Amino acid sequence: MSVIVVTDSSSRLHSDELKQWNIRQVPLHVLVDGSDLRDGVDDAPYDVHERPRATTSGAAPAALTETYAQALADSGGDGVVAVHISAALSSTFSTAVAAAREFGSSVRVVNSRTAAMGVGFVARAAAEAAMSGSDLEAVEAAARSAIPRTHAFIVVHRLENLRRSGRIGAAASWLGTALSLKPLLTLDVDGRLVLDQRIRTITKAHAAMVERVAEIVGERSARIAIHHVDNHDGADQMGAALTTRLPQIDSLTVADMGPVLSIHLGAGAIGVVVQTAD
Known part of the structure; x- marks a missing residue:
């Protein structure tokens, strides 16, 4: 056994x-x-x-x-x-x-x-x-x-779902004034959802997410998963950008976020999870 x-x-x-x-x-x-x-x-x-x-x-x-x-x-x-x-x-x-x-x-x-x-x-x-x-x-x-080799980033199109669910954690202090932002969020070393960067547009937020993943991977191989909430086109575009930026990655998969996480993140959200090689 x-x-x-x-x-x-x-x-x-x-x-x-x-x-x-x-x-x-x-x-x-x-x-x-x-x-x-x-x-x-x-x-x-x-x-x-x-x-x-x-x-x-x-x-x-x-x-x-x-x-x-x-x-x-x-x-x-x-x-x-x-x-x-x-x-x-x-x-x-x-x-x-x-x-x-x-x-x-x-x-x-x-x-x-x-x-x-x-x-x-x-x-x-x-x-x-x-x-x-x-x-x-x-x-x-x-x-x-x-x-510690596993990292996650998320870009949400709106903050209402996070506000309603209470999962915003340490980032709550800027929720009241950040309604015009498309923030890049991340899970910190304790697994809390926190603000990584304040960004004004979805396009720039997605570009920043690609760069953050590239910083983490460097020249190493890695596994990457892209998740989305009813945003197939956005997920495919993110996959293409990451494949171009990081041609050495071992694998890249695309999957929906699933109903549990979708409730907390809202429509349009894109998430990237990366695990670097040992």
């Missing part, structure tokens, strides 16, 4: 990738029109990010416990490493820590300090170690070593 990796649906990993890397996934939740929808399991309205009363919640305690128990059994006792969305953005991490106590040291919970494919990249790093035969300590170490 081997160590098994668990993550949550914020990771934006496709079902084929989950199968390829033997990663188990626990759904986050979307609450809309009186319904509790499981992200990645139940169909959410295509315009859920436009609905002012739509909210989100973290992974359910029972789902985490059940998934950990099954993964631990399937590992033959080798253990489980659970990689979850930033604790600064969701209750999922704290709920996961509580759920893992039932299993003692056999289930290790890692705060990815990131979101979207950033979570997926960290989970994949752990899964690669697990599939190579590494033990529980080494798989957990692989996940934790991937965190």
